[in-house]
Amino acid sequence: xxxxxxxxxxxxxxxxxxxxxxxxxxxxxxxxxxxxxxxxxxxxxxxxxxxxxxxxxxxxxxxxxxxxxxxxxxxxxxxxxxxxxxxxxxxxxxxxxxxxxxxxxxxxxxxxxxxxxxxxxxxxxxxxxxxxxxxxxxxxxxxxxxxxxxxxxxxxxxxxxxxxxxxxxxxxxxxxxxxxxxxxxxxxxxxxxxxxxxxxxxxxxxxxxxxxxxxxxxxxxxxxxxxxxxxxxxxxxxxxxxxxxxxxxxxxxxxxxxxxxxxxxxxxxxxxxxxxxxxxxxxxxxxxxxxxxxxxxxxxxxxxxxxxxxxxxxxxxxxxxxxxxxxxxxxxxxxxxxxxxxxxxxxxxxxxxxxxxxxxxxxxxxxxxxxxxxxxxxxxxxxxxxxxxxxxxxxxxxxxxxxxxxxxxxxxxxxxxxxxxxxxxxxxxxxxxxxxxxxxxxxxxxxxxxxxxxxxxxxxxxxxxxxxxxxxxxxxxxxxxxxxxxxxxxxxxxxxxxxxxxxxxxxxxxxxxxxxxxxxxxxxxxxxxxxxxxxxxxxxxxx
Amino acid sequence: xxxxxxxxxxxxxxxxxxxxxxxxxxxxxxxxxxxxxxxxxxxxxxxxxxxxxxxxxxxxxxxxxxxxxxxxxxxxxxxxxxxxxxxxxxxxxxxxxxxxxxxxxxxxxxxxxxxxxxxxxxxxxxxxxxxxxxxxxxxxxxxxxxxxxxxxxxxxxxxxxxxxxxxxxxxxxxxxxxxxxxxxxxxxxxxxxxxxxxxxxxxxxxxxx
Amino acid sequence: xxxxxxxxxxxxxxxxxxxxxxxxxxxxxxxxxxxxxxxxxxxxxxxxxxxxxxxxxxxxxxxxxxxxxxxxxxxxxxxxxxxxxxxxxxxxxxxxxxxxxxxxxxxxxxxxxxx
Numbered sequence: 001x002x003x004x005x006x007x008x009x010x011x012x013x014x015x016x017x018x019x020x021x022x023x024x025x026x027x028x029x030x031x032x033x034x035x036x037x038x039x040x041x042x043x044x045x046x047x048x049x050x051x052x053x054x055x056x057x058x059x060x061x062x063x064x065x066x067x068x069x070x071x072x073x074x075x076x077x078x079x080x081x082x083x084x085x086x087x088x089x090x091x092x093x094x095x096x097x098x099x100x101x102x103x104x105x106x107x108x109x110x111x112x113x114x115x116x117x118x119x120x121x122x123x124x125x126x127x128x129x130x131x132x133x134x135x136x137x138x139x140x141x142x143x144x145x146x147x148x149x150x151x152x153x154x155x156x157x158x159x160x161x162x163x164x165x166x167x168x169x170x171x172x173x174x175x176x177x178x179x180x181x182x183x184x185x186x187x188x189x190x191x192x193x194x195x196x197x198x199x200x201x202x203x204x205x206x207x208x209x210x211x212x213x214x215x216x217x218x219x220x221x222x223x224x225x226x227x228x229x230x231x232x233x234x235x236x237x238x239x240x241x242x243x244x245x246x247x248x249x250x251x252x253x254x255x256x257x258x259x260x261x262x263x264x265x266x267x268x269x270x271x272x273x274x275x276x277x278x279x280x281x282x283x284x285x286x287x288x289x290x291x292x293x294x295x296x297x298x299x300x301x302x303x304x305x306x307x308x309x310x311x312x313x314x315x316x317x318x319x320x321x322x323x324x325x326x327x328x329x330x331x332x333x334x335x336x337x338x339x340x341x342x343x344x345x346x347x348x349x350x351x352x353x354x355x356x357x358x359x360x361x362x363x364x365x366x367x368x369x370x371x372x373x374x375x376x377x378x379x380x381x382x383x384x385x386x387x388x389x390x391x392x393x394x395x396x397x398x399x400x401x402x403x404x405x406x407x408x409x410x411x412x413x414x415x416x417x418x419x420x421x422x423x424x425x426x427x428x429x430x431x432x433x434x435x436x437x438x439x440x441x442x443x444x445x446x447x448x449x450x451x452x453x454x455x456x457x458x459x460x461x462x463x464x465x466x467x468x469x470x471x472x473x474x475x476x477x478x479x480x481x482x483x484x485x486x487x488x489x490x491x492x493x494x495x496x497x498x499x500x501x502x503x504x505x506x507x508x509x510x511x512x513x514x515x516x517x518x519x520x521x522x523x524x525x526x527x528x529x530x531x532x533x534x535x536x537x538x539x540x541x542x543x
Numbered sequence: 544x545x546x547x548x549x550x551x552x553x554x555x556x557x558x559x560x561x562x563x564x565x566x567x568x569x570x571x572x573x574x575x576x577x578x579x580x581x582x583x584x585x586x587x588x589x590x591x592x593x594x595x596x597x598x599x600x601x602x603x604x605x606x607x608x609x610x611x612x613x614x615x616x617x618x619x620x621x622x623x624x625x626x627x628x629x630x631x632x633x634x635x636x637x638x639x640x641x642x643x644x645x646x647x648x649x650x651x652x653x654x655x656x657x658x659x660x661x662x663x664x665x666x667x668x669x670x671x672x673x674x675x676x677x678x679x680x681x682x683x684x685x686x687x688x689x690x691x692x693x694x695x696x697x698x699x700x701x702x703x704x705x706x707x708x709x710x711x712x713x714x715x716x717x718x719x720x721x722x723x724x725x726x727x728x729x730x731x732x733x734x735x736x737x738x739x740x741x742x743x744x745x746x747x748x749x750x751x752x
Numbered sequence: 753x754x755x756x757x758x759x760x761x762x763x764x765x766x767x768x769x770x771x772x773x774x775x776x777x778x779x780x781x782x783x784x785x786x787x788x789x790x791x792x793x794x795x796x797x798x799x800x801x802x803x804x805x806x807x808x809x810x811x812x813x814x815x816x817x818x819x820x821x822x823x824x825x826x827x828x829x830x831x832x833x834x835x836x837x838x839x840x841x842x843x844x845x846x847x848x849x850x851x852x853x854x855x856x857x858x859x860x861x862x863x864x865x866x867x
Contacts, residue, residue: 025818026815026816029816029817030816031815032815072723073723116817116820116855119824120820120824122824123820123824123828124824127824127828127832131828131832146720150680152679153680153721158679165834165835166835169832173831189756190756190801198755199756199758210756214760214794218767218790218792218794219790241698243698244698246696246697247699251782252786255787280588282592283592285594286598287593289593289595295762295763296766299770300770303767303787306783312694312696313694315778318620318777319773321613321617321620322613323770325609325612325613325616329609332601335569336601339576343580346582346583347577347580349577349581357573360573361573364565364569368565368566369562372558372559375616377554377619377623378554381555381692383683383692384720452717453720454726455725455726456726517815
């Protein structure tokens with residue numbers, strides 16, 4: 001029992017510590033990090049579906065020029081809650097939940113540091129999300145100033161009503177909850193690594209969680225404070241008026257608003273790296289270069305935020321253009337490492353690997369168009385148009401969501417003990433690939449051609465591409481449906497997964513599926529690199 | 544320095560070419576990996592897991608491309624951000640939900656809103672110097688055909704020049720979400736020959752909206 | 753663990769450099785400070801760990817912690833009260849206080865059991 005830090009010493013009359021917390025109280029108040037992470041996952045899935053339905057409604061309205069189904073005011077609430085829901089309530093918590101579940105397993109820990117803080121964080125986030133959505137039931141409707149709540153539009157003169165207040169408070173709570181989850185993950189990585197697991201033997205996914213947590217603790221507090229200031233502005237006195245007020249708000253908001261999109265990226269590129277290595281039957285290529293590029297990439301991503309403000313005329317465009325362009329260097333190294341892992345490997349195209357490949361190729365389009373808009377003179381044309389909408393949906397949907405699905409399909413057997421169906425998995429993959437590209441690629445042309453963001457209506461000449469995009473959205477919905485069916489079917493008619501269905505390389509595959517309450521029973525394999533199971537398998541191979 | 548639009552197109556095409564090139568390269572590399580290195584009976588994956596030389600080379604290469612792009616961007620931006628006072632000046636005021644265009648010294652002022660979008664004129668032969676303000680929230684003055692927009696920020700005046708290209712009528716839009724009628728807050732620009740421009744001014748003097 | 757702090761320090765220094773660079777380039781102290789402080793969170797947490805023993809003492813963890821949940825709900829209610837009205841702030845604060853005491857007792861009981 002030497003390799004189980006954090007476990008309580010056996011007590012004479014202790015209850016069975018290996019049994020999961022049963023019943024309703026277990027679901028509400030369990031301190032098991034796996035249970036907390038599962039709860040975040042379920043909640044974020046519900047918010048994803050709700051926010052996705054809003055998107056389908058918008059795409060239905062946008063399919064034809066003219067206003068057919070939705071009023072201006074409703075549309076404004078829809079796009080605001082779609083973006084807010086997806087970012088604050090779905091993808092950020094889901095990214096952190098992946099880390100909350102799998103970091104302790106990957107580092108050989110029995111528990112996370114501060115399990116009660118994580119539990120508290122979940123409930124705070126959930127209350128925040130419900131508060132935001134409850135705004136739909138108020139007189140003036142839900143929050144309606146985008147997910148960015150730009151001042152002065154977001155003050156009580158221009159956006160009156162309790163619904164917007166609830167948006168502000170809800171956003172603050174949701175981000176606070178996420179912040180606390182990030183804190184526990186970081187402390188876990190600092191404190192609870194198994195003996196022998198130095199920082200430079202952390203698995204790639206765990207390293208991606210280290211730098212994600214750095215960004216979380218560096219930038220999320222600023223958002224919470226900013227929401228507090230905005231609430232003050234709405235009810236007490238002006239904070240963001242005056243000639244620099246609007247600009248100041250944007251600095252504070254985007255200081256969080258840019259790193260958060262990387263919080264919604266790095267855990268997934270980490271998951272994709274694990275998938276690529278496992279399904280190429282190789283160690284991940286260029287580990288040390290990857291660690292360095294993760295650190296540089298995330299540091300830089302804290303320093304680019306004002307590229308959202310190029311057209312304001314109020315920031316030092318050149319500095320932020322330079323830092324934004326520089327992101328290409330560590331990003332390129334990561335792509336090199338991913339591809340170099342595949343080249344020379346023995347690749348198996350199971351569903352997790354398909355989604356990983358989708359992530360790699362589609363995120364690339366998002367990333368390259370990101371470099372395009374890093375140039376202020378180009379941004380002067382395409383900022384606040386559907387070009388940008390296309391750009392960030394390629395990074396967040398065609399990129400990060402595919403990365404999340406890669407991680408989900410990869411780790412679902414570990415968390416549930418059941419395999420997901422390959423056939424349904426492949427079907428959902430192809431539907432999502434077709435749907436994503438048909439929906440979002442036309443947006444580059446729409447934006448370039450004169451369609452601005454956040455509008456329910458547009459010039460008639462833009463009708464055809466909008467219709468195409470809306471059809472794509474329907475295909476996406478189908479793909480998501482197939483995925484959900486896959487999950488339900490796989491849980492009902494279980495195909496047992498066993499401990500290690502994929503011949504994994506990292507410690508989570510050295511325990512049962514699902515893992516027991518304190519993650520490991522019995523000694524861990526020796527830890528001599530970031531891929532302990534791969535090393536062990538190699539050592540056991542006949543020469 | 545050409546027109547505003549020409550500055551944009553020159554820069555944009557460099558980015559698109561390089562971006563497309565990178566995309567093709569990465570797609571090709573992935574395709575190569577998938578075709579050549581699929582799992583096969585007896586295939587043993589390579590044991591190699593690092594190459595500092597390769598990493599260093601790629602990093603330097605990307606840095607060089609970044610340097611090229613940043614330099615071109617900086618020179619283009621310097622040219623675009625120059626605001627000279629030329630004989631043609633227009634003050635633009637944005638509000639919820641319309642625009643006012645005033646020609647100081649010419650005695651011309653045009654105003655319109657979401658019910659009736661305003662139209663203003665510019666000459667094709669000279670750069671036009673704009674001053675942009677807002678009466679309430681942030682709006683954004685966007686003329687897609689000129690490939691340019693600038694935000695109207697409360698408490699600030701943003702000054703910029705546009706060197707209009709071609710001739711005819713060009714669409715203008717508000718490109719920063721400003722509330723209920725954000726999508727209806729358009730305007731129109733007539734790019735006219737110098738003679739037509741003078742006639743337009745004369746016709747609009749004396750407060751005709 | 754110690755090397756965890758080293759990486760956090762490295763990252764923090766990168767942000768410091770980027771922040772100083774921003775101040776110099778733009779002549780503005782505010783945004784530079786905003787950027788430079790970005791590393792403080794990670795560094796702070798790392799330093800918090802630097803003083804502690806490499807492996808934590810054995811501790812007893814309950815299978816579930818209801819007071820934690822109630823505390824979160826109470827504080828969320830109080831936050832919502834900032835717009836709903838003083839009545840909700842008071843209710844939320846009372847619930848939170850109650851939960852805080854309950855939580856403290858839970859933690860104290862654990863410590864006592866271990867001794």
